[in-house]
Amino acid sequence: xxxxxxxxxxxxxxxxxxxxxxxxxxxxxxxxxxxxxxxxxxxxxxxxxxxxxxxxxxxxxxxxxxxxxxxxxxxxxxxxxxxxxxxxxxxxxxxxxxxxxxxxxxxxxxxxxxxxxxxxxxxxxxxxxxxxxxxxxxxxxxxxxxxxxxxxxxxxxxxxxxxxxxxxxxxxxxxxxxxxxxxxxxxxxxxxxxxxxxxxxxxxxxxxxxxxxxxxxxxxxxxxxxxxxxxxxxxxxxxxxxxxxxxxxxxxxxxxxxxxxxxxxxxxxxxxxxxxxxxxxxxxxxxxxxxxxxxxxxxxxxxxxxxxxxxxxxxxxxxxxxxxxxxxxx
Amino acid sequence: xxxxxxxxxxxxxxxxxxxxxxxxxxxxxxxxxxxxxxxxxxxxxxxxxxxxxxxxxxxxxxxxxxxxxxxxxxxxxxxxxxxxxxxxxxxxxxxxxxxxxxxxxxxxxxxxxxxxxxxxxxxxxxxxxxxxxxxxxxxxxxxxxxxxxxxxxxxxxxxxxxxxxxxxxxxxxxxxxxxxxxxxxxxxxxxxxxxxxxxxxxxxxxxxxxxxxxxxxxxxxxxxxxxxxxxxxxxxxxxxxxxxxxxxxxxxxxxxxxxxxxxxxxxxxxxxxxxxxxxxxxxxxxxxxxxxxxxxxxxxxxxxxxxxxxxxxxxxxxxxxxxxxxxxxxxxxxxxxxxxxxxxxxxxxxxxxxxxxxxxxxxxxx
Numbered sequence: 001x002x003x004x005x006x007x008x009x010x011x012x013x014x015x016x017x018x019x020x021x022x023x024x025x026x027x028x029x030x031x032x033x034x035x036x037x038x039x040x041x042x043x044x045x046x047x048x049x050x051x052x053x054x055x056x057x058x059x060x061x062x063x064x065x066x067x068x069x070x071x072x073x074x075x076x077x078x079x080x081x082x083x084x085x086x087x088x089x090x091x092x093x094x095x096x097x098x099x100x101x102x103x104x105x106x107x108x109x110x111x112x113x114x115x116x117x118x119x120x121x122x123x124x125x126x127x128x129x130x131x132x133x134x135x136x137x138x139x140x141x142x143x144x145x146x147x148x149x150x151x152x153x154x155x156x157x158x159x160x161x162x163x164x165x166x167x168x169x170x171x172x173x174x175x176x177x178x179x180x181x182x183x184x185x186x187x188x189x190x191x192x193x194x195x196x197x198x199x200x201x202x203x204x205x206x207x208x209x210x211x212x213x214x215x216x217x218x219x220x221x222x223x224x225x226x227x228x229x230x231x232x233x234x235x236x237x238x239x240x241x242x243x244x245x246x247x248x249x250x251x252x253x254x255x256x257x258x259x260x261x262x263x264x265x266x267x268x269x270x271x272x273x274x275x276x277x278x279x280x281x282x283x284x285x286x287x288x289x290x291x292x293x294x295x296x297x298x299x300x301x302x303x304x305x306x307x308x309x310x311x312x313x314x315x316x317x318x319x320x321x322x323x324x325x326x327x328x329x330x
Numbered sequence: 331x332x333x334x335x336x337x338x339x340x341x342x343x344x345x346x347x348x349x350x351x352x353x354x355x356x357x358x359x360x361x362x363x364x365x366x367x368x369x370x371x372x373x374x375x376x377x378x379x380x381x382x383x384x385x386x387x388x389x390x391x392x393x394x395x396x397x398x399x400x401x402x403x404x405x406x407x408x409x410x411x412x413x414x415x416x417x418x419x420x421x422x423x424x425x426x427x428x429x430x431x432x433x434x435x436x437x438x439x440x441x442x443x444x445x446x447x448x449x450x451x452x453x454x455x456x457x458x459x460x461x462x463x464x465x466x467x468x469x470x471x472x473x474x475x476x477x478x479x480x481x482x483x484x485x486x487x488x489x490x491x492x493x494x495x496x497x498x499x500x501x502x503x504x505x506x507x508x509x510x511x512x513x514x515x516x517x518x519x520x521x522x523x524x525x526x527x528x529x530x531x532x533x534x535x536x537x538x539x540x541x542x543x544x545x546x547x548x549x550x551x552x553x554x555x556x557x558x559x560x561x562x563x564x565x566x567x568x569x570x571x572x573x574x575x576x577x578x579x580x581x582x583x584x585x586x587x588x589x590x591x592x593x594x595x596x597x598x599x600x601x602x603x604x605x606x607x608x609x610x611x612x613x614x615x616x617x618x619x620x621x622x623x624x625x626x627x628x629x630x631x632x633x634x635x636x637x638x639x640x641x642x643x644x645x646x647x648x649x650x651x652x653x654x655x656x657x658x659x660x661x662x663x664x665x666x667x668x669x670x671x672x673x674x675x676x677x678x679x680x681x682x683x684x685x686x687x688x689x690x691x692x693x694x695x696x
Contacts, residue, residue: 034486036426092673096680101424101486102627105620106672113665120660239662244494254487286514287505294498297491304491308483317484322424328343 007272007279008158013232015271016166017042017242020224021249022267023173023260028217029253030180031210032193032320033093036104038221039246040111041085045222046229047115048081049074050237053138053230054122060137070141074226082222085111086215094210097324108246115225116239139235142227163231165223170264172220177261189213193318196325206325224249248274251300257307257315270296345685353682360678364671371670372663383653390652391645401648403536403606406543407598408640411615412622413543413550413633414594417587418471419623420554420631421567427474427489429619430496431467431592433612435599437500438466440610443519443526443603444507455526459604467596468589470496475588479581485588493619500612518608528605539601546594551633563587595619628675643668 021042028035035041053074057065089107092098122133143163180186191199192209200206228245229237252270256262277292307315348356369380391401411428418425439459446455470492477483509517520526531537554560562583566573573580602614621643628642629635646668653663 088673092676096677097684098676098679099627101426102624102672103676105426105623106669106676109620109624109665109672110669113662113669116662117660117666120662239660247490247494250487251491254484287502290498290501290505293501294495297494297498301488301491301495304488305477305481305483308477308481311481321484322486326344 003279005154005157007275008268009161010275011272012162012166012268013271014274015267015269016162016169017224017228017232017245018249018252018270019173019263019267020169020227021221021246022252022256022263023169023176024217024219024221024224025250025253026217026256026258026260026263027176027180027189027220028214029258029321030189030193030318031213032196032318032323032325033089033210033214034100034104034322035089035107035214035217036101036250037085037089037107037111038104038218038250039244040108040114041082041218041221042111042225042228042246042249043115043242044085044111044225045078045082045219046225046242047118047237048222049078049226050133050135050229051118051122052077053135053235054133057135057138065137065141067141070138074138074142074230075223078222078226079219082218082225083215085222086218087211089218090211090214093324094207094214097326100322100324115242119237119239133237135230135235137235139230142230143234163227165227165231169223169227172223173260173264176220177259180260190318193320196320200325200327210325221249248296251297254307254317255300255303257303258317273299339688341687342684343687345683348682356678356681357675360674361671364674367674368667368670371666378657383657386652386656387645387649390649393652397648399534399536401644402540404644404648405637405640406536406540407602407606408618408621408625408644409636410543410546410598410601411595411618412625412629412636412640413546414591414598415619415622416550416591416626416631416633416636417554417560417563418591419626421563421584421587423475423478423584423588424486425471425474425489425588425591426486426623427471427492427619428591428595428622429615429617430489430493431470431595432599432602432615432619433493433496433500434470435463435467435596436603436610436614437496437503437599438462438596439526439600439603440507440516440519441503444516447520447523447525452525456528456604459526459600463596463600463603464593465596467592467594467599469592471588471592471595472585475585478588479584497612500610504610504612516610519603519610520608526604527608528601530605536606539605542597542601546597547633547637550594554631554633559583559586624672628672642671646671 021038024041025035025038028038053070056069056073085107089103092103093100119133142165145162146160178186180190188199188204189209191202191204192206192213196206199209224245225242228242229235233241248270252263252267255270256266273295274293276295277289280289280292365384369384372378372380372383390397392398411432414431415425415428439462442455442459442462446458450458471489474483474485474488474492477488478485504516505514507516508514528538554563562573562578565576565578566580566583570580573583598618599615603610607614625636625640625643628639647664649664
């Protein structure tokens with residue numbers, strides 16, 4: 001029997017890192033930057049938070065730890081780490097006008113390497129005696145749910161049973177959608193992504209918008225990495241455990257046709273597709289499970305093809321996506 | 331805010347072509363800067379002497395004959411995938427699906443090795459492997475190319491997604507063909523009969539791959555620089571409108587080039603499965619599809635320079651493994667070093683393409 005009540009919360013928990021990653025990437029792409037460094041940035045965001053809380057939690061018991069600091073230190077480290085990655089990407093692609101695909105891929109190589117290196121060597125480097133990187137106390141704070149969630153029955157299980165970052169993710173996505181479509185800033189940002197020449201002529205500072213959107217996008221995506229470690233993985237860092245979720249987040253951007261508000265439900269759908277293979281009864285045939293894991297990517301390809309076939313103007317990627325802007329070159 | 335017009339400190343303008351020795355001097359300086367930066371970071375993180383680390387990288391790559399040939403093999407495979415993506419890149423068609431195309435080529439040759447082993451003689455199996463793997467790679471690249479040509483579907487994102495479809499397909503067959511049962515991996519295919527193992531030079535296991543890739547390298551160079559097809563690719567890459575105007579069928583060029591791109595990726599898969607590993611795993615391509623993008627771009631899409639850039643990137647990766655064991659660090663340290671070097675070289679391109687003039691004191695313009 002398909003257990004929907006246990007399936008949905010797990011799909012949501014899987015979907016949250018994807019939602020954060022795709023919201024960040026959508027903002028970035030709206031400014032015309034195709035940041036393929038998102039997988040790397042999410043790794044860096046995760047490991048930065050881990051490093052912060054590792055040093056804070058070292059040698060402390062749960063009573064010693066200040067709740068606010070327990071949250072703020074990893075959060076701050078995570079935001080700082082991903083901001084630096086975003087700045088690096090912007091400096092190379094906007095200021096130095098480097099190729100975005102190459103820069104993004106280099107950023108991913110660097111970021112994943114950074115995450116795995118510190119994940120694998122943090123204990124040796126800090127000289128601590130712990131056997132592995134486990135931040136149970138920090139994770140417990142991040143996973144804290146509303147006190148009455150467990151008493152609210154099915155409703156509580158489906159809607160209230162998540163850590164605060166999950167709600168923050170939804171709020172960020174909705175806020176991003178609002179800013180993009182209903183504010184002047186959003187209008188300017190979209191103009192920069194569609195036609196930087198026009199935006200420049202209209203007096204919009206193209207570089208500033210590109211920098212701001214990409215850096216904020218990177219910070220949001222970095223939060224996805226933090227959520228994964230602290231909430232989903234219960235504060236345990238395992239190398240390569242984050243896997244291909246970064247690429248899935250980029251797929252989600254296409255799937256939602258560059259709309260963060262659609263991303264809220266779509267990310268839960270993707271989270272569901274990601275774990276579908278555990279719920280479909282396939283008997284002893286393990287091989288079929290591998291085929292089910294293909295689903296999110298196949299669905300994305302279909303959406304990509306359909307949206308280009310229908311060729312509706314509001315469903316297209318930002319027109320200048322992937323191109324560097326140089327004022328003197330028209 | 332004051333309303334005075336501010337003169338920016340710099341004026342940036344596009345350069346006319348620099349002589350080749352100047353461009354390579356800039357790149358050399360960037361590389362040097364990168365090595366110094368990585369040296370500083372290495373000593374900060376590990377407390378080791380950076381020269382010892384670089385020495386270890388060198389030793390790890392060239393220390394023994396075996397290490398040298400493993401290095402050569404790795405360079406050859408990376409170069410092969412890089413050669414594959416280059417024709418598409420010259421056309422400004424960002425094929426990021428080399429990973430999947432090589433994987434599907436490997437899958438095709440593994441399929442031939444497993445299913446045809448006791449039905450056909452060895453030479454026929456090998457022939458089937460060559461044909462199917464090239465074809466599989468070409469098809470995998472051809473699907474995005476068709477939609478790109480027909481509906482202008484974004485090929486960067488499409489090929490990226492195709493990678494994961496290929497990975498899961500291979501994962502599926504890894505379970506279907508698993509041996510021994512329950513292991514979830516295929517293991518060495520036909521270990522006794524050696525059916526479908528590509529022929530080798532008796533002296534060196536990896537020499538065959540190196541020779542094949544060297545031949546492909548020269549062929550791609552000639553194709554891109556001295557053939558009509560290569561010229562058409564260059565024109566489409568520079569300006570699609572110009573291409574249309576002079577009567578080049580852009581759709582046809584896109585599909586043809588991507589098919590070629592995929593076929594060479596398929597060849598890489600064939601070499602990996604049939605000649606090097608004699609097995610198939612989901613990670614057999616080992617991220618080369620992505621590294622190839624950087625190799626190709628760093629060499630300015632020139633097949634001959636790509637030998638140098640793939641050499642550089644492979645040495646870093648191999649050397650990092652050596653550092654990892656020697657200094658008790660995590661293997662991923664090499665990725666960090668690679669990242670730093672890439673950032674520096676990527677950044678240096680700016681100084682090759684653009685010229686910076688100080689404007690301060692030069693009088694007010696406009």
